[in-house]
Amino acid sequence: MKESTKGFLAIILHAHLPYVRHPDTTDFLEGIWLNETITETYIPLLDVLNGLVADGIEFRITVSLSPPLMAMLSDPILQQRYIDHISRQIELSEKEVQRTSWDSQIHPLAIMYRERFYHAREVFESRYGRNLLNGFAHLQRSGAVELITSAATHGFLPLMDLVEESVSAQIAVGVNSYRSHFNTEPAGFWLPECGFSPGVDQVLAQHGIKYTITDTHGVLHASPRPRYGVYAPIYCRSGVAVFGRDVESSKQVWSADEGYPGDFDYRDFYRDIGFDLDLEYVRPYIHRGTRVHTGIKYHRVTGKTDDKAVYNRQAALNKAMIHAGNFMFNRERQIEFLASILDRKPIVVAPYDAELFGHWWFEGPEWLDMLIRKSVSEQNIYTLITPSDYLRIYERNQVATPSMSSWGYKGYCEVWLNETNDWIYRHLHRASRQMVELARKYRRADGLLRRAxxxxxxxxxxxxxxDWAFIMKTGTMVDYAVRRTRNHLGRFSELYSQITQNRVDPEYVAHLEWKDAIFENMDYSVYAPQRVSAS
Amino acid sequence: MQDSAGMTGREKKNRIEMGEDIPAIQNTDSPSGLYTLESPGRSIPGSSIPAERPAFAVQEPLPPAPDPPEYFLPRRYDETILSLMVRDPYWVYAYWDISTTDVCRIDRDHGYGAWSAGSKILRVYDVTDGGAHLGRALMNIGIGDDSASWYINVPEANRAYCADMVLITPAGREIVLARSNSVFTPRDGVSDVIDEEWMVLREYDRLYWMSAGFGPSSPEFQRRFVARAMKHRLLMGSQLLAAGFSPAGPWGAEHSKGGMSGGSRIRLRAEISKIDNARAEMSNTNRARHQQNRTGRS
Structure with a gap:
């Protein structure tokens, strides 16, 4: 820590994708989510963080990995599919290098993509042994990155607490999943969508979690009123520390009007050769004749126009440097000011979806790289830390109960509870009650019954x-989300009937184990936990 | 669902809920009928990652597919239930069902037609200061026979609510059919409570018990740790207050002057909403492109 530091900046990247794995087919559009995010976000982020470590930069950053993402990144079937995918990308980029050889502006970009794709395949196979979790684990061991976990399937906890065991199972399985992948205990827990409701912290405490993060108003509206606003964590009565999101630093990155990613020099997300080029030419690289993004995009945002100018990589990187400097400058002023009015060093907590970096905001990883390098070498106002570091520095914190909140639109539950998706809860709650009933009735089952x-x-x-409720709300790919909800509930219901009627079908169980093969160490007794009392 | 196009806002809000709003679904999880089977247990050549798959994964030969291509959820479960869920400080969502057995019993006890001719009321209570029997009924919402859910606009944030489903028979008799769980709506501003309590969590608490042989996974450890932490915290809180820690720090002082309770709070919410809008837009556009892809932009 810098000796003269006046405060702290905690950057938190939350990486999550829904569990999309269909071992019986490769022929579904949704599989592209993981493949393109590996190339565009996860590998570039690992590159950036590894580069910082290799250069001896002393920094700290928090990365949250959701259990479904952990499961997918470590899945051999999906790893092979990524290899197949990136190999096709490489083939397309080779064609593009040839096709654009006459064009002095586009040709260097085609070469850039070709290099990126070759690099992605190389590091995916050789450096990480196909499992990117190895890369994250290495960064954690290096001391730069603190990895934290999240709920088992990224369930939105405030709408689950009608059946408390559902909440505790989501948390228990999320923590166990982290343990099984990283062989260590998670210090922090990312609440999916920052969804907090009072009581969740008690379950987190039971699993040894030291801190979590809520949206700004989760902490600001806590009771008693927090003395330091969101610039210091609060302790719940359970002992779990809660950090609140800083509005200002979020706005600079997220805001559609003022945020960096919309800058005219940055790469445009929508103009992709998957849509722009002749259908027959791109056919082998799109989805059964349906045009999709190929990841090769030659234009910049340009402005609010359809007439997009060609992307200039150097200009974009220059802009990322300016934006990193601007972000640093604003944090310096913010922290200086806060330090002048508070009687302790403030912490500014800046959480973002990891997929913003690289996937949506192409230059995001470079921006992060420059921000960290500049923060470490060009200023002394703040130090980059993780929430755990802060709790080691300031052991004493105010006790308050955070307010129910989320970082979704309007700040509460409406994104996941509205006229497009409210029908699911009747079924989810019923299945949850039935699962609790099963876990209580069949304690210590073994053999086939246990597997069922x-x-x-x-x-x-x-x-x-x-994710399913969210997709239903956004109105695109709704069929898939509805189907996933119905099929998982349908399979649950069939298993419930088989179990309670003492007619478990080994073939059916085996088939589902193969089809929905998440959480190999699943232990259903998380639905009938031993009560922990304070007496 | 997307079935609400063409409905008025009120129709949407009060629509028939069970089953009918679930759109028709294509077969299987994945849209394709093609099956390119892969073994879940095969090792990856050249990979340094252990190839073992979950013990539960089935090795070749693959099991037949006894999984139906499509599952349907029932319209209702024929159970008597009334559940409340909090949407935000001012809206609570209710869903319910009344079992056929209960309907028959009502007709048997109160005369045939008592159910069909009676009025169904959703009665909402403020139970912040006690149970429904003590609480005051805030509102009666008339429910159509076909309704199975409702968004309730509650008058105050930071309050506890519960509801009863009530049948008023043609003879004027009130019968409580179901009582809901209680929910607590969140605060919509900063807390009025400014008494401060402070806490130190000491690692030695944990180390002490671990040294005594209680690992973090042991329920006994958890029980004793929680007990000890709670005892310790209460001590710390009172000690610190006694030591003269002011309840109004720099932020508290600002707040007590009203600086954060009025305009700034609204501005803060506006800022948060703007950010959330931007996030939603990005997510939407991200996913929207998949939709575009389906329609084949060219």
Whole structure:
């Protein structure tokens, strides 16, 4: 820590994708989510963080990995599919290098993509042994990165607490999943969508979690009123520390009007050769004749126009440097001011979706790289830390109960509870009650019965993923989200019937174990936890 | 669902809920009928990652597919239930069902037609200061026979609510059919409570018990740790207050002057909403492109 530091900046990247794995087919559009995010976000972020470590930069950053993402990144089937995918990308980029050889502006970009794709395949196979979790684990061991976990299937907890065991199962399985992948205990827990409701902290405490993060008003509206606003964490009565999101630093990155990613020099997300070029030419690289993004994009945002100018990589990187400097300058002024009015060093907590970096905002990883380098070498006002570091520095914190909140639109539950998706809760709650009933009735089951109970728990957890309700709300790919909800609930219901009627079908159980193969260490008894009392 | 196009806002809000709003679904999880089977247990050549798959994964030969291509959820479960969920400080969502058995019993006890001719009321209570029997009924919402859910606009944030589903028979008799769970709506501003309590969590608490052989996974450890932490915290809180820690720090002082309770708070919410809008837009556009892809932009 810098000796003269006046405060702290905690950057938190939350990486999550819904569990999309269909072992029986490669022929579904949704599979592209993982493949393109590996190339565009996860590998570039690992590159940036590894580069910082290799250069001896002393920094700290927090990365949250959701259990479904951990499961997918470590899945051999999906790893092979990524290799197949990136190999096709390489083939296309080779064609593009040839096709654009006459064009002095586009040709260097085609070469850039070709290099990126070759690099992605190389590091994916050789450096990380196909499992990017190895890369994250290495960064954690290096001391630069603090990895934290999240709920089992990214369930939105405030809408689950009608059946408390559902909340505790989401948390228990999320923590266990982290342990099984990283062989260590998570210090922090990312609440999916920052969804907090009072009581969740008690379950987190039972699993040894030291801190979590809420949206600004989760802490600001806590009771008693927090003395330091969101610029210091509060302790829940359970002992879990809660950090609140800083509005200002979020706005600079997220805001559609003022945010950096919309800058005219940055790469445009929508102009992609998958849409722009002749259908026959791109056909092998799109989805069954349906045009999709190929990841090769030659234009910049340009402005509010359809007439997009060609992307200039150097100009974009220059802009990323300016934006990194601007972000640093604003944090310096903000922290200087806060330090002048508070009687302790303030912490500014800046959480972002990891997928923003690289996937949506192409230059995001470079911006982060420059921000960290500049923060470490060009200023002394703040130090980059993780929430755990802060709790080591300031052991004493105010006790208050955070307010129910989320970082979704309007700040509460409406994104996941509205006329497009409210029908799911009747079914989810019923299945949750049935799962609790099973876990209590069949304690210490073994053999086939145990496998059936564990699979029932998997199906329930998969149905609870907040992604399905979110997709229903956004109105695109709704069929897929509805189908996933119905199928997981349907499979749960069938398993429930088989179990309670003492007619468990080994073939059916085996088939579902193969089809919905998440959480290999699943233990259904998380739905009938031993009560921990304070007496 | 997307089935609400063409409905008025009120129709949407009060629509028939069970089953009917679930759109028709294509077969299987994945849209394709093609099956390119892969073994879940095969090792990856050249990979340094252990190839073992979950013990539960089935090795070749693959099991037949006893999984139906499509599952349907029932319209209702024929159970008597009334559940409340909080949407935000001012809206609570209710869903319900009344079992056929209960309907028959009502007709048996109160005369045939008592159910069908009676009025169904959703009665909402403020139970912040006690149970429904003590609480005051805030509102009666008339419910159509076909309704199974409702968004309730509650008058105050930071309050506890519960509801009863009530049948008023043609003879004027009130019968409580179901009582809901209680929910607590969140605060919509900063807390009025400014008494401060402070806490130190000491690692030695944990180390002490771990040294005594209680690992973090042991329920006994958890129980004793929680007990000890709670005891310790209460001590710390009172000690600190006694030591003269002011309840109004720099922020508290600002707040107590009203600086944060009025305009600034609204501005803060506006800023948060702007950011959330931007996030939603990005997510929407991100996913929208997949939709565009389906329609084949060219």
């Amino acid at each position: 109970l564990n699979q029932a728990a998997r199906e329930l957890l998969l149905a609870q993923s907040s």
